[in-house]
Amino acid sequence: MSRPREDRGGGTGSPVRPGSAARHTDDPDVGPARHLGLTRGMPGWLKMGTAVVSILLVGVLAFGAYWVFRLQGNISKAALSAGSDKTEGALDNSRDRMQILILGSDTRDGKNSKYGTSDDATGYGHSDVMMLMDISADNKRVNVVSFPRDLLVDTPKCVDQETKKEFPAQSNVMINAAMSEAGIGCAVDTVNKLTGLEIDHFMMADFNAVKELSNTVGGVEVCISDAVYDPDSRLRLPKGTSSVQGEQALAFLRTRHAFADGGDLGRIKAQQGFLSALARKIKADGTLSNPGKMLEIADVVTKNLTIDEGLASIPTLVTVGNRLKDIDVGKIAFVAVPTVPADTDPNRLQVAEPAASQLFEAMRKDIDLTDPTAPPSPSESPDASPTAEPTPTETAPAYDKALQPVTVANGSGVPARTQEIMALLTTGGFTQLGQLAAQPVAATAVYYGAGYEAVAADVAALLGIPATQVLPAAGVAGVQVYLGTDLVGGTPGAEAPVQLPSDIVNQTAGDVVCQQANPALITR
Incomplete structure (x- = not known):
């Protein structure tokens, strides 16, 4: 039992401490403080075990801090928009429906100079690849929509967010040129204008990213109907299935002539086939559950990636990765925007109507493209009040x-x-x-x-x-x-199904597809 202290000068004394605290006093009746004698009496094996655990703990913390610091330092950032107004509220990256524009830059600056001269593409470059990845709110499906580089579109007025230089709106220009003057944000604004969506994030990779990623995963299996050689991209493949990595993987994605009729649409299907095979390999190998392998991939990717400021943190990228790891590969749908040869130039493309509008409507309504009759995934805003709908006239109209x-x-x-x-x-x-x-x-x-x-x-x-x-x-x-820009209208009643072309989905990530070789480049 502890003793009360003496009254010091009539003032208030310290609060009485409980019995356990009183053990740590100099009172001879209580004995020495217990923790002061711990080290002297600890067995040697326990001392060693404590030291080892302490070292491991410090090592893990230091390792984690090193990787976070390293990966964060790899990241390059750019503005999401080139001046357009955002109308949607803040995004919860962990649970809301998310749309990410994925771009492949053809810039020849820096380490990409071996693929051409600086006259080919410098600075922002052109978007050699443009895909919109749409992740459902319930993390059960992903739509990946490709936009042909030769597609003619109208671009909005864009302001370079670094130089503040303004570029006027343009009509009937190739979509891959949207970012060449005003930056990546102009490409985002252009896709928003075309589709009526509001993209949440973007990721832009360069040539080097494809090579290093394919090497890191140990190659990606691709298939082609006949042996082919494209002298422009230097892609050479035998008939059937091959594993490509490094320069050959890059050639497979870049070639403009090796597939189908040698046009842009054949290349899109080959790119989708490559990404499908990559998704299957990563899932089959358990890569997403292997921290060491994920760190290796993350290091490769972040070194060659430019992303928007809202995505530019390692915790956010990990959050997005976690959303993707459990999705069934059969629910990863690869789609190409429906197109036809352009009226103004048969060597270019324009959107095919009404198929393109039907696709964009289905995307705005969050329709499962692999099963358009399925109900939409749960909304990210379950508490939102439904918009009041007009009531049709109760009797049949007395007019034609x-x-x-x-x-x-x-x-x-x-x-x-x-x-x-x-x-x-x-x-x-x-x-x-x-x-x-x-x-x-x-x-x-x-x-x-x-x-x-x-x-x-x-x-x-x-x-x-x-x-x-x-x-x-x-x-x-x-x-x-x-x-108006609110995009109200064009929404059929709840009973009316969304109309989509039956062949709108080129393939899912679960499909193993063999690409058709361009007859002009088949070798014997």
């Missing part, structure tokens, strides 16, 4: 839909929306349609002239536009659907 004048004014900034909306109107029975040039506006509305109130209500109901956005307008003859 085919005779009603309906025009579409596209102020959304997404050119493909015009055809998408017109296709839906036609399906709904409205066939007297027109298009109008329109200035960008924020909110979608349906305007109607005198006597067209019922028609406007039915048009709004068909397109999924809220009744609060159906308005009378004295200057409108008939009904006008004015599309």
Whole structure:
């Protein structure tokens, strides 16, 4: 039992300590403090064990700190946007639906100079590969959508976030040139404009990344229908299955002539086949569960990667990696944007309608491309209140839909929306349609002239536009659907399935696909 201290000068004494604390006093009746005699009486084996555990603990902490510091130091960063306004809220990288634009740069600067002269591509370069990876909120599926480098698109006004130099909007230019002047953010803004989506992150790799990654995993198996040699890329493969790595892996992804008819679409399918094989190999080898191997891959990748600032931390990259590791390879769908030869240049491509608009609509609605009839994955915002939908007229309309004048004014900034909306109107029975040039506006509305109130209500109901956005307008003859940047509209009722071409998915990561060799480059 402890003793109370003497009263010191009439002041308050220290609080009385409990019995256990009193053991650590100089009171001879209590005895010496127990922990002071621990070392002297500890057996030798226990001393050694304690020292070893301490050394290991310090070593693990130092090892972890070294790798975090090293990997973080590898990362290069760039702005996600080139000046476009963000409308969506903050993203939870661990549980929200996530869209990452994956770019392959053709720059010949620095260590990539062996693949051409500085005149070929310097600075930002062109996006030699452009794929949009869309991870569902429930981490059960991934869509990977490829954009052909020869696709002609309209680019928005872009501002280089480093130099602050402004580049005007352009029409009918190749999509791979979007980042060449104003940087990666301009490529992101261009894809947003084309699809009506809002991309969350980007990753851009260079030629060296492919070589080193393929070496690190020990090669990737690819298949081709016939032996082929492409003198431009120096790809040489025998008929059947081969393991490629290093320069041959890079040649397989870069070749523009070895597959199909020697065009861009054949190359896209080969790239998708390579990534499918890589995903199968990493999963089969247990790489994602092997910390040592993952550190090795992470070191290779981060040395050759530029990512946006929101993704540029090792914990965030680990979070994204963890979301991908358990996804069934059969639910990793590889898709190419539907295209046809361009009207203005048969050597270039333009989006094929209505297939492209159907694809972009399905992506905006988070549809499983491998099974479009499946319900969407759980929303990342379960507490959000549903948007009020217009109520269709209760009785059959006393008019002939085919005779009603309906025009579409596209102020959304997404050119493909015009055809998408017109296709839906036609399906709904409205066939007297027109298009109008329109200035960008924020909110979608349906305007109607005198006597067209019922028609406007039915048009709004068909397109999924809220009744609060159906308005009378004295200057409108008939009904006008004015599309805004909110991208409201073009959403069929809950009972209407999303229409998609039956062959929209080229393959899943679970499919082993043999590429068709270009007949002109087959060797014997």
